[in-house]
Amino acid sequence: MTADAFSALLRQHRSIRCFQDRGIDPALVDRVLVQALQGSSSSGNLNLVSVIKTSDAARKQHLCTLHFDQPMVLQAPLVLTFCADSHRTRQWLAQRDARLGFADFISWHVAGYDAIILAQTTALALESHGLGICYMGTTLHAMQAIADFLDCPDHCLPVTSMVVGWPAESPPSRDRLPGAAWIHNERYQRPTPADIDAHFGEREERGRERYLALGPEMAARWAEHGIRSLAQFYTSKIKYDPDQFARDSAALEDLLRARGFGG
Structure with missing residues (x-):
């Protein structure tokens, strides 16, 4: 090829x-x-x-x-x-x-x-x-x-x-973060607030439109949970809930030990 x-x-x-x-x-x-x-x-x-x-x-x-x-x-x-x-x-x-x-x-x-x-x-x-x-x-x-x-x-x-x-x-193709957001020269370059706005702004709007286009049920759930942005959606109870991730992470740690990967 x-x-x-x-x-x-x-x-x-x-x-x-x-x-x-x-x-x-x-x-x-x-x-x-x-x-x-x-x-x-x-x-x-x-x-x-x-x-x-x-x-x-x-x-x-x-x-x-x-x-x-x-x-x-x-x-x-x-x-x-x-x-x-x-x-x-x-x-x-x-x-x-x-x-x-x-x-x-x-x-x-x-x-x-x-x-x-x-x-x-x-x-x-x-x-x-x-x-x-x-x-x-x-x-x-x-x-x-x-x-x-x-x-x-x-x-x-x-x-x-x-x-x-x-x-x-x-x-359609999903948008990805631009190279400027994640490609670093020599050492890690910490993003400024302006960098975050520039790198996430367009994809935030596209992502929000994509999820809300799934139908009125999704829009209703956003309203129910007070979600006003894609960022809030991603760590809400209906997406990647940090509380659930914490519970699943603890269970994963226990499983790794139980199945022989604990040292």
């Missing part, structure tokens, strides 16, 4: 939530996954990752429940769950009479970051074949239930998930 073709692929990215009633060749999925791992960086070349494919309708129905009843889980022919996995490596160490390791918080980060790197490479590879994907952040909030449902052993936990299928929609 040429640099221009790759740039075009990046520009074409969309989060797809509506899919055609059309299956995906399992051989294509496996080939993409193998190539994605080969094309992804891996700390120490340990490959501390696993990917669990779910295409069975009944199992997708249960995954849909665990992912907060997002309908795209049912509509997409495939769900990929990317796991941080040192279980397999620890078994290899044990069978070779090596010191056991990779059962600590740093190993969780290493495996988790490897899983995210693989997920993004996989996303690009799938999109290059014309498939559509959408990540599901709900994985972190239902990690234990998803891990149990997928029979993940100790030292193996889901990090992120994505639905995959042939797109049945072509949503």
